[in-house]
Each structure stands twice: as C-alpha cells, then as structure tokens.
Amino acid sequence: MAAEKTFRFTLLTPTRKLAEQDVVNVIFRAETGDVGILAGHEPIITTLGYGSVRVFDKEGTETVFTAFGGFAEMDDNNNLRIMSDKAERADEIDVERAKSAAERSRRAQAEKTDALAIRKAELAFRRAQVRLEVSSYPIIQGKHDDL
Numbered sequence: 001m002a003a004e005k006t007f008r009f010t011l012l013t014p015t016r017k018l019a020e021q022d023v024v025n026v027i028f029r030a031e032t033g034d035v036g037i038l039a040g041h042e043p044i045i046t047t048l049g050y051g052s053v054r055v056f057d058k059e060g061t062e063t064v065f066t067a068f069g070g071f072a073e074m075d076d077n078n079n080l081r082i083m084s085d086k087a088e089r090a091d092e093i094d095v096e097r098a099k100s101a102a103e104r105s106r107r108a109q110a111e112k113t114d115a116l117a118i119r120k121a122e123l124a125f126r127r128a129q130v131r132l133e134v135s136s137y138p139i140i141q142g143k144h145d146d147l
Helices: 095-111 115-135
Strands: 007-012 017-023 025-030 033-038 044-056 062-074 079-089
Touching: 007 044, 007 062, 017 044, 017 062, 017 079, 025 062, 025 079, 033 044, 044 079, 044 115, 062 115, 095 115
Parallel strands: 007 079
Antiparallel strands: 007 017, 025 033, 025 044, 044 062, 062 079
16 A cells, blocks of 8 residues: 655644644535645645534544634645644533633623624633534544544
8 A cells, every 4th residue: 555645734823823734635614614635735825714623644643723713724845734724622621611601601692782892702602612522532542544
C-alpha cells in the first residue's frame, strides 16, 4: 500500500497556535457547508462558519477542534491555514459551562426585544451548541479508510 500523501495544517487564533502538523485530511465548516481537504487540493480561500474542524494524521488519529468564524486558505504549496476568531480543542471544552451558556442564551433570546441583543444571544447559543456537539464526538484511532 502506498504511503498517504500529507500536507501542512495550521490552526491559529489571534492569541495562540492550536495546531501545526502534517495531516492527510481536514474537514471543516465553511459558511457554505462542510469542506474536506486532501493533499494536492486546489488553492482556495473560504470563510468559516461555526462548527468543528476534524483533523486526521497519517496514523489515522483524529483531533477535533471548534472554530467560530474566520477563514481558511489552502495554498499551492500544500499548506492549509485556518485562522479563526475563536477556536479550541475538543478536550478543552467545559461541557457544564457550555450547557449553562446554551440555557442563558435561550432565555435571553426569549426576553430581549432589541434586534442586536437577540442576534448576540442567537450567536451565543450557536457557540454553545457547537461546543456540546464537538465534546460528544468519538475520537477515532487507527486507519480511516472508511471515511
């Protein structure tokens, strides 16, 4: 079996670098839907939505992150950079805090009348939802031929 081709993946926020490694596959949420990247992908630049970033290394191990806004760029040198306004590793998520945030933001949506306050509450709820979804992902170890 031929070795899987890899590419360089970097995940950055304004305050830290969460990942920089060689990988075989990255799946992330763009504003237009999910995007999958393999080595040799055509260069693209796209805006990020709120969602997961799933990273698979050559051993088949999956690492999962959240990302909330920003953009992704795959260049013609086989480098994928995701620059997110806010991101975190799945294992950093405080599930109880996310549940509390979801509850608070739902109440705020129901109680607020100002359009901006309602929108802020909607975004807070979506962030909490993403955190809860990502925290429940099973971690994949080993080969990922069936993906």
